[in-house]
Amino acid sequence: MTFASIPSPDQGTWQLGFFELRAYALCIILGVLVAVWLGNRRWIARGGQPGTVADIAVWAVPFGLVGARLYHVLTDYQLYFGAGRDPVEALYIWRGGLGIWGAVSLGALGAYIGCRRRGVKFLAFGDALVPAIAVAQGIGRFGNWFNQELFGRPTDLPWALQIDPEFRPLGFRNFATFHPTFLYEALWNFGVAGLLLWADRRFRLGYGRVIALYVMAYTAGRGWIEMLRIDEANHILGLRLNVWTSIVLFVAALAFFVWSARRHSGREIDVQPGPVPGADAQADTGPESEPEPEPEPETTEAQPAQGSASEEEGGGGGPPEDPPKTSRWRRRRR
Secondary structure (H helix, E strand, O other), X not given: OOOOOEOOOOOOEEEEOOEEEEHHHHHHHHHHHHHHHHHHHHHHHOOOOOOHHHHHHHHHHHHHHHHHHHHHHHHOHHHOOOOOOXXXXXXXHHHOOOOHHHHHHHHHHHHHHXXXXXXXXXXXXXXXXXXXXXXXXXXXXXXXXXXXOOOEOEOOOOXXXXXXXXXXXXOOOOOOEEOOHHHHHHHHHHHHHHHHHHHHHHHOOOOOHHHXXXXXXXXXXXXXXXXXXXXXXXXXXXXXXXXXXXXHHHHHHHHHHHHHHHHOOOOOOOOOOOOOOOHHHHHHHOOOOOXXXXXXXXXXXXXXXXXXXXXXXXXXXXXXXXXXXXXXXXXXXX
16 A cells, blocks of 8 residues: 555646647756756866857757657667557657667767867767766656656555556556656766766866766666666567666776776867957958058169269369269169
8 A cells, every 4th residue: 555656747738729838848858958058067167168069969959869769769669560550650759759879879979060060079078068968868757757658667665656547558557656767767867967077076087988987877777777667668588678778888888988098097188179369350350451562762873983082081173973863764663
């Protein structure tokens, strides 16, 4: 018997005229905004320029959403293809169903393209952003709460989650409360963000080591949380596919962390080239015109010495001759 539990929201959508507003989408948007804000602060602290994170997010966010949906559809294809299924529903992203590893993979590709266009060091940018990404993941998980999805096994713990009968999977219709795995993962993600901020400040991690630590910390939690879930999923050797994904990525991230620490000490210094000095002033005044060349002084022929030395000293002799006039044709043409 359950004496206390967490209620599920009465609704996850609101109709505003012809527009349907979904709480799931709001949680994702809020997570993106917080990630851009926090990521911008960290990037500036690393020596980057303000506004760079927002510019790169224009590439990373769309790539991440497409990747998240692709990963979900490919790993849970049985939900959209086969007898009695409608493949068009694979495009209904607003109904939920986003895979974090697809979001991270294609989102990283979009960020790499944005970094190349801005002349930003990709690993340094990722190190600055991953704590903000962990926070965004935690916020986005509350969209599962509004959709009453991705919960865990039945439980009567005081923090058990109430699920309405129409959202309970087959074989669990007689249970009313379940493990709130959305809350477990949200709190874990917030804890991961705190760990990354502390470790980065304490050890001055660089060259992708904050990224590797994020992957290790997140997969360590995702593994045990995934094993609590009861939603439909593909299994390999008795384990859910996402559990195997977490194991493989944890090992790969650990290997990269060790390799990076041996190859590079400390962190990058120049993470983004600064603006060219005086470029703004020149852009305001326009290109400078070339100065006109100054006219060269006219030259004349050397005058021959007149008289003797005594004459130069003011001695006698006739009056000095007038200097010869320079011919007009000998003057320098301008």
